[in-house]
Amino acid sequence: MAKSKAKKYREKLVREGRLNPEIKRSPFHTLDLTTRKTKTKKDVLYQNKNHSFGDGENGFYFGF
Secondary structure, three states: OOOOHHHHHHHHHHHOOOOOHHHHOOOOOOOOOOOOOOOOHHHHHHHHHHOOOOOOOOOOOOOO
16 A cells, blocks of 8 residues: 555654654544444344333233
């Protein structure tokens, strides 16, 4: 894969003995801090599978 111009420039700075700008980055730059608005597919499947108690198939029926 080809290198970007920015990466080539950073490598050039390191070769020349200057500071690499990657060092100044925050340690949190790799974290995904966004909140999810909708349920994921796994959440929907879990909800449908485990919370289907209202259909009458999951309990006992006592008729006298």
